[in-house]
Amino acid sequence: xxxxxxxxxxxxxxxxxxxxxxxxxxxxxxxxxxxxxxxxxxxxxxxxxxxxxxxxxxxxxxxxxxxxxxxxxxxxxxxxxxxxxxxxxxxxxxxxxxxxxxxxxxxxxxxxxxxxxxxxxxxxxxxxxxxxxxxxxxxxxxxxxxxxxxxxxxxxxxxxxxxxxxxxx
Numbered sequence: 001x002x003x004x005x006x007x008x009x010x011x012x013x014x015x016x017x018x019x020x021x022x023x024x025x026x027x028x029x030x031x032x033x034x035x036x037x038x039x040x041x042x043x044x045x046x047x048x049x050x051x052x053x054x055x056x057x058x059x060x061x062x063x064x065x066x067x068x069x070x071x072x073x074x075x076x077x078x079x080x081x082x083x084x085x086x087x088x089x090x091x092x093x094x095x096x097x098x099x100x101x102x103x104x105x106x107x108x109x110x111x112x113x114x115x116x117x118x119x120x121x122x123x124x125x126x127x128x129x130x131x132x133x134x135x136x137x138x139x140x141x142x143x144x145x146x147x148x149x150x151x152x153x154x155x156x157x158x159x160x161x162x163x164x165x166x167x168x169x
Contacts, residue, residue, distance in 0.1 A: 011037065024098045024129065031101035039073050043080035044148040051084055065090045068142040070130040071150035072097035075106030078123045079113060081146075085122055094137055096126045103127050 014026055030036060050056055065088060069077050072095035081093045097103050106125045114123070128135050130150060 028099040028101050031099045043076040065143045067093045067144045069095040082122050093123045096128050
């Protein structure tokens, strides 16, 4: 992943000199080409470890809980939350990605991996831009926003915008 963060390497090099408004098409192209070195086919190790801790402080005492995951990818982080839905009182996971190809892959894995209808209903994959403040998904309050890859992949010029979205109430 260092290549993504430092604007060097095979993935980041594709974004150099490209307007931010054209990044969605590039991310989708990377997914279509299966050039996804960040995707390991499983939930992020940090999330698995965090959710397995008996003293997990990710959730407060408020129930029901709604989770937003920017950068859905193939949906593995969303599936990890759903596996623990009863333990943590999670009622909905919205997993957002800017790539239609990634969303399609996540939905396919969802149909294959989540066998219980209640689990399937808890995960919604949404095509959208995390920075689009007018998007319908953005009008909903979430108890948890879990990000493992989006903030790492952003071009340096977008980091300030990302920080503002995190702290908005």
